[in-house]
Every structure is written in structure tokens, then in C-alpha cells.
Amino acid sequence: MSVSATDTFDVSLAWRVSAHVSLRDEAFGALAYHHVTRRLVFLKSPLLVTLVRGLHGFASAHDALNALVPASQYQRYASALASLASSEILSGC
Amino acid sequence: MGADLSLRNRFEQGLHAPICLTWELTYACNLACTHCLSSSGRRDENELSTAEAVALIDEIAAMQIFYINVGGGEPMIRSDFFTLVEHAVARGVGVKFSTNGTRIDARAARRLAGTDYLDIQISIDGADAATSDRLRGAGSYDRARRAMDNLAHADFGPFKISVVVTRDNVDQLDEFESLAALYGAQLRLTRLRPSGRGADVWEALHPTREQNVQLYNWLVARPEVLTGDSFFHLSALGEPLEGLNLCGAGRVVCLIDPVGDVYACPFVIHDEFRAGNVRDAGFASVWRESELFRSLREPGSPGACTSCGSYDACRGGCMAAKFFTGLELSDPDPECVFGHGERALAAQRVTIRPVPTPDHSRRTRVSLDAR
Numbered sequence: 001m002s003v004s005a006t007d008t009f010d011v012s013l014a015w016r017v018s019a020h021v022s023l024r025d026e027a028f029g030a031l032a033y034h035h036v037t038r039r040l041v042f043l044k045s046p047l048l049v050t051l052v053r054g055l056h057g058f059a060s061a062h063d064a065l066n067a068l069v070p071a072s073q074y075q076r077y078a079s080a081l082a083s084l085a086s087s088e089i090l091s092g093c
Numbered sequence: 094m095g096a097d098l099s100l101r102n103r104f105e106q107g108l109h110a111p112i113c114l115t116w117e118l119t120y121a122c123n124l125a126c127t128h129c130l131s132s133s134g135r136r137d138e139n140e141l142s143t144a145e146a147v148a149l150i151d152e153i154a155a156m157q158i159f160y161i162n163v164g165g166g167e168p169m170i171r172s173d174f175f176t177l178v179e180h181a182v183a184r185g186v187g188v189k190f191s192t193n194g195t196r197i198d199a200r201a202a203r204r205l206a207g208t209d210y211l212d213i214q215i216s217i218d219g220a221d222a223a224t225s226d227r228l229r230g231a232g233s234y235d236r237a238r239r240a241m242d243n244l245a246h247a248d249f250g251p252f253k254i255s256v257v258v259t260r261d262n263v264d265q266l267d268e269f270e271s272l273a274a275l276y277g278a279q280l281r282l283t284r285l286r287p288s289g290r291g292a293d294v295w296e297a298l299h300p301t302r303e304q305n306v307q308l309y310n311w312l313v314a315r316p317e318v319l320t321g322d323s324f325f326h327l328s329a330l331g332e333p334l335e336g337l338n339l340c341g342a343g344r345v346v347c348l349i350d351p352v353g354d355v356y357a358c359p360f361v362i363h364d365e366f367r368a369g370n371v372r373d374a375g376f377a378s379v380w381r382e383s384e385l386f387r388s389l390r391e392p393g394s395p396g397a398c399t400s401c402g403s404y405d406a407c408r409g410g411c412m413a414a415k416f417f418t419g420l421e422l423s424d425p426d427p428e429c430v431f432g433h434g435e436r437a438l439a440a441q442r443v444t445i446r447p448v449p450t451p452d453h454s455r456r457t458r459v460s461l462d463a464r
Contacts, residue, residue: 022157022159022185024109024110024157024159025109026103026108026109027103027106027108027109028100028103031108031112031159033159033160033187035159035160035185035187035210036210038160038187038212040112040159042100044100
């Protein structure tokens with residue numbers, strides 16, 4: 001995963017799950033599979049899954065983070081979204 | 094991916110559906126490779142019908158299994174091959190299929206190139222015809238290369254070249270890499286297992302300990318080379334190889350054979366590892382409820398490896414490799430990098446090796462030269 005993921009991920013923009021991606025819930029969170037890059041990615045917490053699934057309902061990732069994630073965890077989950085964007089699991093709206 | 098222990102523990106307890114489902118469409122094959130995992134050759138008269146296969150694909154889609162690995166036998170021999178592949182893709186289930194390439198002529202290549210979410214693995218087991226044909230039969234290497242040429246010509250995009258690593262070809266890894274680069278293909282290396290007819294050649298052809306070290310170092314330097322988690326027993330040599338580094342049997346992988354029998358993994362086609370049949374109550378119920386799979390998801394005991402400091406790295410190795418060499422599942426892997434497996438094999442008083450249960454090999458073995 002790219003070290004510079006957070007540099008290219010803009011929380012002020014709207015993001016959603018890419019149309020090429022399938023998500024499947026599992027006990028630890030979810031599995032995400034990108035049908036074109038054929039990459040399998042692990043979403044390692046149920047809260048991250050809720051956030052990812054909820055993204056499309058917000059005008060920006062920032063709004064989604066504020067609404068769905070405890071303030072103390074904002075940075076951690078913003079980084080997780082950045083890494084999902086860098087592996088093309090998320091795409092800009 | 095590095096070793097994430099908590100995640101690995103989760104995987105060991107099983108998932109709602111497999112990550113990696115292999116489905117062998119037919120036992121029929123026009124080759125007779127000496128190391129065939131599924132002892133293929135002749136079609137089984139009870140193979141799933143087109144309607145049954147379509148219904149199984151619908152169930153796979155409903156379980157949100159992202160993609161299936163299709164194999165055989167030679168899957169392209171089934172007359173409904175394209176119907177099934179196109180149905181899966183239409184239902185959002187990606188298909189990766191393994192083939193000897195003999196059926197990929199220019200026309201088939203164009204049709205394959207026109208299908209989205211499709212991935213192809215063409216098997217060769219040597220970087221030249223002489224080496225590969227010794228295992229796969231005379232002429233098989235040239236026909237596989239023709240299939241690669243046809244796919245390249247049809248602009249299929251990056252396909253995979255799949256190689257079983259043996260004592261004979263382990264010195265050709267750089268050549269395989271160059272061949273893949275020539276086609277813009279991805280190289281995939283897998284382990285020679287003593288499964289199916291592989292039991293007949295394993296002893297003579299599995300890499301030596303020195304060769305396994307050589308292979309490990311080569312793989313560590315090339316994380317882009319795919320292995321399907323085949324070589325996790327070698328991770329005891331140092332940093333973990335790419336992959337989950339665990340035995341996924343019944344936990345994250347399983348096999349559906351041509352007659353609908355479900356086995357714990359593609360390398361254990363034997364009654365002892367048969368979890369059920371999709372014709373009974375469907376695949377999901379086998380995956381979720383089979384006694385065998387439940388027991389495989391129980392926390393394992395390190396067995397004979399308890400005192401070894403590397404158990405966390407290699408997890409005791411491959412269940413199939415132990416089973417078909419006559420070892421106990423609590424024994425070390427027969428190719429344990431520290432030689433514990435060799436010692437366990439040598440200590441066997443009477444070697445009783447399980448014979449793969451369904452054998453679809455052709456009754457008359459065709460001599461390699463006669464084909």
C-alpha cells in the first residue's frame with residue numbers, strides 16, 4: 001500500500017465504493033474484492049464497514065467521518081479510507 | 094500482506110463463504126500429466142449437468158463468492174464451457190480458469206478476450222519443451238505456447254502462466270520469468286503435491302531442501318510472482334512469503350469436484366476429506382454445516398511441531414502433503430525446511446500411503462512418446 005496514500009486522498013471530496021467492487025460482511029469486518037484489479041482487501045473492523053457503506057450518503061468523506069466515527073478515531077479511519085482509495089476500492093463521486 | 098495474527102486467527106475459524114473456491118468442471122482430459130492432482134482422464138458419468146451447474150453458479154453468486162477457480166480435467170472439453178463461464182460473469186462472479194491451452198485456438202481466444210472478469214492460467218511445467226513434456230506429454234508445451242500466442246494476438250491482456258515447481262525446473266525460474274515478461278503475463282508458481290497421480294512422482298520430483306531454500310529466496314525477492322499461498326511451509330526460513338500463510342482447507346478454500354462432491358481443498362480428493370455433495374442440500378449448507386469443515390476450523394494443535402520455534406511461521410505446513418505421504422496431520426510437513434519431515438518419513442515403519450479415492454486416469458496409460 002502506498003505510503004503517500006493520505007497525500008492523495010482528499011477528505012473534502014465525496015467518495016463511494018467503486019462500481020467494480022463487491023463487499024461481503026464477515027465476523028471481523030468485511031472482504032472487498034475489486035473485479036478488475038483482482039485484489040482482495042480486508043476491512044478489519046465493523047465500524048470501517050459501516051463507514052465505507054455509508055460514504056455515498058455524505059457530501060464529503062469528512063462529513064461521513066464526523067457523523068459515523070468517534071472524534072478520537074477520526075485520523076485512524078481517515079487513513080483507512082485513504083488506503084482503500086489508493087487500492088481503488090473507493091472512487092470519487 | 095504481512096502476517097497479521099489476529100486476522101489469521103479469524104481466517105482459521107472460517108468465513109461465511111470461501112475466499113477461494115475451486116470447481117473442477119470435468120474429470121475428462123486430453124492430456125495425462127504424470128502429476129495430475131485430480132487423477133483426471135476419463136469423464137465421470139455423474140458429472141453435473143448444465144442445469145445443475147447453472148444452479149450452482151446462482152448459489153455461488155448468492156453467497157457473494159467473488160470469483161471461482163475453474164479447473165478439471167481440462168475444463169474447455171465440456172461442451173457447455175462458454176455457457177457456464179458467461180453465466181458466472183453475468184451473475185457478477187469472476188472466473189479464473191486453468192487450462193492446458195490445447196483448446197485455445199484463434200477463435201476461442203477472441204471469444205475469451207471479449208469476456209470481462211475472466212482470467213486464464215495456462216500450465217507448463219518446464220521452460221522448454223523437453224522439460225515440460227516429460228511431465229505433461231509430448232507436444233503439450235508447443236500447444237500451450239500456441240495458446241499464449243493466440244491470446245496475445247487477440248489482445249486478451251495479461252493472462253497467467255502456471256508452473257508446478259519440481260526438482261527438474263527449479264533452475265529455470267528466471268527463464269519462466271522472462272517468458273511471462275515476453276507475453277506481458279503474470280507468473281504463478283505452485284507446489285508439487287503428492288496428491289492424485291502426483292503421489293507416483295512426488296518422491297522423485299519434489300524440490301530438495303537446498304532447492305527449497307533457493308526457491309524461497311527467489312520468491313522473497315519477487316513479491317509480484319503469484320503462488321496461491323502454496324509455499325507457506327517455506328516461510329519458516331525467514332520473513333513470511335506473500336499470502337495468508339496458513340492452511341486454508343475448509344476455512345478459506347475448498348473444492349467442488351465434477352460430480353458435486355465438496356472437498357476441503359483441491360489437493361485432498363479423498364473420502365477422508367469429503368464434506369458433502371452440492372446435490373444434497375446445496376453448497377452453502379456443506380460449507381457452513383459440514384462436520385469435517387467444523388473440525389478443520391477448530392484451533393489446531395502444533396503436534397510434533399510444539400517444540401519448534403517456527404510453528405507460527407509455517408503452521409506445520411500442508412495437510413495434503415502430509416496425508417498422501419502417509420504422515421499424521423500432527424507431523425511436520427514432509428518438506429519441512431529443518432528436515433523434521435524427512436526424519437518423520439524415515440521413521441515410518443510401514444509406509445501405508447492413502448490412495449486417492451476417485452481415480453479417473455485412463456485405464457491404459459498411453460506412453461509419452463505415443464501421444
